[in-house]
């Protein structure tokens with residue numbers, strides 16, 4: 001396997017098992033050099049903690065890009081997650097155009113369970129649509145897909161609803177879509193992979209406990225596998241199986257509410273990738 005270098009742009013939540021503290025170890029475990037550009041530094045993530053600090057690093061982005069361009073630095077892929085401001089989206093596009101030779105993978109990390117995360121608004125969603133339109137792969141959950149498309153958020157739905165979301169995502173310019181958290185059957189959940197205009201679905205057991213940060217674990221494992229050269233469907237499946245292992249590992253301890261214990265099962269991810 002050729003040695004690949006990925007750039008990921010998302011926040012550092014100092015504590016919280018999300019964003020860069022997940023992407024860096026997970027993609028590195030996939031055997032890929034992982035360079036990081038923090039979009040913001042927070043003392044914790046914003047889901048369940050109060051009084052967290054938030055240092056927006058928007059102004060660093062163009063300076064970092066200029067230095068990389070001067071040094072002739074380039075990346076094989078760019079993976080974006082939680083961004084710190086609407087203005088960052090144009091800077092991210094500039095960084096992509098100036099330094100990245102391969103795929104753009106966008107996790108429009110901004111919402112879950114029918115709601116935007118604190119600090120995000122319609123102006124951010126509008127900018128995020130532009131980044132998604134430029135991406136080779138977008139990895140939204142259903143809430144994020146609804147904000148991007150204007151489709152009403154539902155928790156009970158059928159295949160026609162998911163087809164409508166996919167159709168609307170493609171009409172705003174999304175090329176390939178990995179839609180997470182798609183539940184058609186009791187006790188099950190899964191992921192829709194819409195690639196080259198073809199729909200596939202990977203279904204697996206839905207565990208009783210849910211954890212914060214699983215979207216970031218999922219997207220990071222997807223990116224690691226994709227950049228290693230696996231297909232989008234195989235990567236979506238590996239990422240789902242790995243995320244299930246993380247949730248199972250977390251269920252063993254009741255008080256671990258803020259994130260998923262992805263570290264003890266990194267070996268399982270590596271084994272899945274080697275098959």
Ligand code: PXL
Nearest residue numbers: 018019045046047082213216
């Ligand atoms: O996991 C998504 C995420 C990333 N970064 C920060 C968050 C969240 C979700 O709430 O608050 C800072």
